Amino acid sequence: MKIEANTQSINLMNKMELMKLQAGNEIAGNPLGTHQAVSFNQTMKMMISDVNQQQLKANGMMSAVDSGRSDDLVGAMVMAKKAQLSFSVLMQVRNKLMTGFDNIMRIPL
Template structure:
């Protein structure tokens, strides 16, 4: 199981708590050397690439390309749809976590 994303999130939360406690962000330990923003951007790029590939295949199929069959088009469209839905759920969880943290009494 890949826990880099979870470790990164915990590192970000630790850094935020240290900043809130009056310490600078430079005093906070690095969270495994991976930045949360970079991981999130990479995931967004992968979702975007999957959607573009599926749309391209659908366009090729509708143009009559003999190398593209309907099964591959439908599978890629469903994969792109699922990856987008998963990204929306991750966004919803991040927003909820942010709201929970902001509503905590200090």
């Protein structure tokens, strides 16, 4: 479980780094070195999907503990906290995007 959680956090960090590089340097292409370009839209969809999967896994683990099928309360609590943190990061990204959009809309023509 610890390896899987580390892999998920590494994947999330890689996606965030990709978004950072794409936002900072439009002509950088694909910083991962693969031949397929990744758009911001695709990156956001992947992040939302990952956060959703973390939420579902945390809910499943909590349900298993509640019903007595599992005794890994600590693992369930850690997974729930990770899902909460991932969702919080996603909301912060959304808030930054909305602030940027509002600023663009306020530019006089």
